[in-house]
Amino acid sequence: MKRWEREGVAELEDLNLPDEEHLKKGVAIIECIQEIPCNPCVDACPTKAISMENINALPEIDYDKCVGCGKCVEVCPxxxxxxxxxxxxFALITLPYEFLPLPEEGSIVKALNREGKEICDAAVKKVKKGKTTIVTIELPKEYAMEARNIKV
Ligand code: SF4
Ligand code: SF4
Structure with a gap:
């Protein structure tokens, strides 16, 4: 049994990760690893970079087609x-954030890993309010594949 099935925590080996060139361009990383009937990410993508075999399948991303617009981040329930x-x-990470208070642009917050543990300081570069607020943080690039949440 995989760790995400026991504890709900994804590991890098569970994910389809982009290469260095795609990371320089800026791309979406989909950490959706449980098959559920859901597909707003597919419909939201303006470049058809995300596909699914059927509504219950896992989404697949074509990193060559992704333009890093962030629409899939905003719509993913x-x-x-x-x-x-x-x-x-440095790495810029844009993540969904549904807690209050919202972070302020220009402030320093704690970046958390997938287990919710603090890993480093991060600068808040952008806060885009919406049904799901998305927050862009900047932190040292060695944490690019670890930081997935923040503590304000
Ligand atoms: S970031 Fe934009 S282009 Fe890339 S997969 Fe998401 S919606 Fe599509
Ligand atoms: S919208 Fe989110 S939860 Fe739904 S299929 Fe896409 S990535 Fe998975």
Whole structure:
């Protein structure tokens, strides 16, 4: 049995990860690993980068087609999609955030890993309010594949 089945925590080996060139461009990373009837990410994608064999299948992403627009992050009810862009020594991570208070742009928050443990400080670069607010943080690039939430 995989760890996500026991504890609900995804591991990197469970995911389809982008390569370095895609990370420089900035792409969505889909961490949806449980087959459930759901597909708003497919419908939201303007470039048809996300596909599914059927409504119960897992979404697949074509990193060549992804333009990093973030629409799939906003619509995912499972809060399972993240944008990651690596610029020099830093990573910009855009993640869904549904708690209050919302972080303020320009503030420093704690970045959390998939288990909810604090891993480093992160600068809040952008807060886009909506049905699901999405927050863009900047942190050292070695945490690009670890940071998936924040603590305000
Ligand atoms: S970030 Fe935009 S282009 Fe990329 S998969 Fe999501 S919706 Fe599609
Ligand atoms: S919208 Fe989210 S939960 Fe639904 S299939 Fe897409 S990635 Fe998975």
């Amino acid at each position: 499972g809060l399972a999609v993240f944008l990651v862009k690596v610029v020099d020594d």
